[in-house]
Amino acid sequence: MTEHIDCAVIGAGVIGLAVARALARSGREVIVLESEGTIGTGISSRNSEVIHAGIYYPTGSLKTRFCVAGRELLYRFCALNSVEHRPVGKLIVATSLAEIPVLEKYQAQALANGVTDLQRLTCAEAARLEPDVRCVAALFSPSSGIVDSHGLMLAYLADLEAHGALLALNSPVTGGSLHLREIVLQVGGAAPMELRAACVVNCAGLDAQLVSGRLAGVPAMTIPQRFLAKGYYFSLSGQSPFTHLVYPVANSAGLGTHVTLDLHGNARFGPDVQWIANIDYSFDEGRRQQFAEAIRLYYPQLDDARLQPAYTGIRPKISTAGQPAADFCIRGPADHNDCPYVVLYGIESPGLTASLAIAEHVATLLRQPVHSY
DSSP: OEEEEEEEEEOOSHHHHHHHHHHHHTTOOEEEEOSSSSSOOSGGGSSOOEEOOSOSSOTTSHHHHHHHHHHHHHHHHHHHTTOOEEOOOEEEEEOSGGGHHHHHHHHHHHHHTTOOOOEEEEHHHHHHHOTTOOOSEEEEETTOEEEOHHHHHHHHHHHHHHTTOEEESSOOEEEEEEOSSOEEEEEOSSSOEEEEEEEEEEOOGGGHHHHHHTEETSOGGGSOOOEEEEEEEEEEOSSOSOSSEEEEOOOSSSSOSOEEEOTTSOEEEOOOOEEESSOOOOOOGGGHHHHHHHHHTTOTTOOGGGEEEEEEEEEEESSOTTSOOOOOEEEOGGGTTTOSEEEEEOOOTTHHHHHHHHHHHHHHHTTSOOOOO
């Protein structure tokens, strides 16, 4: 069976749903193809649920642009659509004098990125916000927050469906081909079909490279290598001593083993970084001691017995250990011989915060005229 559609979006995580919503709201006919039996089973359901301010990323990068713009869009969307969220604020702490220059670097970077509300705190000022946190100095980011990521995805889904878009679950893309004026997709599942789309957006997350590799006509040189960074999260049993997010200064692989809160006030620590070859969400409780040592640098009162295994997540990185952190990689028609195919690679943090800004960017790419040969 062959079906025709204006736009097909591959992947029903937070990015795919945001993109489908933007396209549907612009008046396009949209179907979202999701290989699993429900939305958001991958990256979108295994993260910190943090709304980032845009402090750390290089000025002018896609991560910075989309995070700073997306944060404002996200707060507004959540308020208008009753998505549970809270601007709890974040402490970034230096636990030694040697780390104070890093805080100064963050503050300068934030200003360059247009984040103007960071506040420099002394040890005593930080203690008034978080009495159990040990530090020698800190920065406070009042515009950082938390969000119910599943509630956000449901709100995106409701809005895209209200604008006529469809969600097809258990519909993996198994093959296809790119052409100048359309893309042919082979869709599996219980009722396999051929789908001919005027444009396709690949938001498959961890599988973005795999999906592109299945489509004839995608230039191999445009597909970056995928690296998988697994992160573990431990929860803190009992009442949390924290009322804000708490981040140590970053290490070479990520933002350190930080404290995040859920919307009920429960605390969890993570993620750390473990480079892996294949997707694997299993939990190694042997990492508890490593976590405890990292946490005690800023929370010395930690009782190891309160650390409980929570979950793991995997970041779809396009740079690996020892390399500079890669920016988001968004390939559009210009990268695919003017074929209306857009694909998003390496959309890790701050992807959730940036989701609405990314969606606007993708919609703009598909409004560009396609050149005829």
